Amino acid sequence: MFNGLEVVGKSDIVVEDGVIKGVGEAGGQFDVEVDARGMFVMPGMVDAHFHFGGSKGGDLVRGTLAEDSKVRLLRATTWASRIVEAGITTVRDCGEPNAIPLRQGVNEGWLKGPRIFAAGRPLSQTFGHGEFLHTVPVEWNEYFGFAEICDGREECIRGARRVLREGSDFIKIMATGGVLSQRDKPEWPQFTHEEISAIVHEAEKVGTYVAAHAHGDRGARVAVESGVKSIEHGSLLSEETLKLMAERGVVLVPTLSIQELIHKHGKQIGVNDWGLEKIGSVRENIPRVLATAKRLGITILTGTDLGFESGLEIDVGRNFMEPVLLVEVGGLTNLEALRAATSNIRKLGLNVGLIAQGQPADIVVIDGDPATHIRDLAKAKWVIKAGAVVKGS
Template identity: 60%
Template sequence: MYSLAIRNGIVFDGEKFIGKTNIYVDGDKIVKITNERLDAKEEVNAEGYFVMPGLIDAHLHLTGIRGGSLLMGYLLDDPRTRLLRAANWARELLMAGFTTVRDCGEPNSIILRNAINEGIIPGPRIIAAGSPITQTFGHAELSHSLPLEWSIQLGFGEICDGVDECIKAARKVLRSGADFIKIMATGGVLSERDRPEWPQLTPEEMSAIVREAEKVGTYVAAHAHGDKGARIAVEAGVRTIEHGSLITEETVKLMAEKGVSLTPTLSIQELIYKYGKQMGIDPWGLEKIGQVREGVINSIKLARKYGVMILAGTDLGFKTGLDIDMGKNWVEVKLLVELGGLSSEEALRAATGNASKMLRLNTGIIREGYLADIVLINGNPLENINDIARVSTVIKGGKVTVENGKLI
């Protein structure tokens, strides 16, 4: 006898549309997909609903920061207060249909992950980077005007220079419980005085970090806007390029060859571009956003041309109360269609099957043997991508956790 049956939904399995069928679950796993009617202890009637894998946001930051200034948040908020706010975010993410998120830099996310896994609070599965690794005068310093000691005290990035320090930093991050390593391979938008096109960390430093990650069976994700830093990161063996807004055709070709994915993070760019000023984004962020926002559309085009896998990742780290917001992370899927030119099916894949493959997850695809992380949508996002916002039921690990939009 199966523990759960999800009957008669119209199913997109994370890779392709398969049409009307039944999904049978035993414990936390999908065990059978068939048109046959079999008995189960619990039933979900999905007649008239669109059924797909739980959504995956492959790039966010569970900072718990209010307002738009990362720097002020890290400087002035107690990390415990931020953690409690982020616990709320986790619940909202689950209710929005996200059963897995990859946190690309926020030490608290390791604690959140553990609390969710223990069943203390509701939330998605969290794949956590802990502290991102950055060089001195690097992107994860946020401000380059503070005394360096203060940057270290902020507790956001793990700052290191030279191969030996990078090895130590990688081991410290892994020791803290990180699932993978995030590095800053170029400057960025929300860091004060570096430029997105500037490479950061040397090839030797990046290779050393990749080696440490691979030794414990994991991988490196690289924040990279500029082409030079992105190229060095790809050559050093990172698995995912984050942002990639200024990468050239040559680098994209190399990514395709080496099986490296691109997370274009359109949501954060639109958020800062449209609402940055009213949100109180640090002034350097407002100044630098135009350049990366324009570039990334070309990067997506190139990625599609060469078959580089695209992942849906918002890069949200704020609660904004706006139409682009933590808890509305499906906005990335819409933007991938509206701005990125992806088909609806490609965009759904970016938030499910692609992430499953690139991040080596046992979720994100509706297939026998995979975790039963499944959502029901009141609509059809293949026909109208806006319907991705209409998640009504969320099943995580074989348990119905959200029903008719309410947490149970």
């Protein structure tokens, strides 16, 4: 058993009313017994950066604008079941309106899926990463409702309050340009200290935090100095900014899955030309950032950044590829990657990722040994979420 922190040897786990009642030696009669002898038992995995977009293929413009949003939402319901059956029992959605109704479906029990912690619509400046296209009227992007566009302190306060009103669990902001948006560059800073501080203040007032999309160092620095709690991507971070993150306890979600997918298969899956052009620098630099982050003791989380179906090895329902890539590309040890995929999310206040008394019973039984062979994470035989068997027999 890997309890979320260490491999601790053989153990029984007793579950009652969705909660782990005991870990150790158990005797007596139980309603349901799962025989995991000879297998690897671990906490349900976490995808800390996902988008329940529901599109097919990597052309986000086509996927978002040329398909009925109701079809995308319906498709995303199938994602929810695929993801939980693969052993991912918690998803932190980093920006997608669909995640809000999906969360409700899962919480009310009529939709099979992981626990969903949702940002809802992200906040972006005008000419920012929240607009896929910068050649159409800005109102079109607003009409399609992906991001809340806000400029200046007052509009950022209003934007933050609007997305919180829509049901956001935390606030996602775009603090630099990105890869899949048309004309902004990953290294360009977006939003000012004043704007981000105002958003952080609104988040803290309701007991939550801000997560910042940031590739470039300047924008990431502004975000960290303004009080965000996580840097998403972080591909061009300097050692100075990483040191500041370590000091302030800011976590890093490096999202290797999307980078590998676009780098290797971008053209095939329809990624726009600008995305193919911008992926190189982002992807080349991230192993160096990860090595420094590790040395400085920064908490690293697994996040795929998937938001569309690819039909390939890295895909929705194969979100366990992120810990695999953290080992194979990012240079983490298997145990570090397993922690990144489980208990490290606790740093952001989510009470999951541990097998211990009193914890929610989210447990995966793997027919293999990912502590030795990380790719064995693909072999989930049983998945238990909140004490209920969602896969296995």
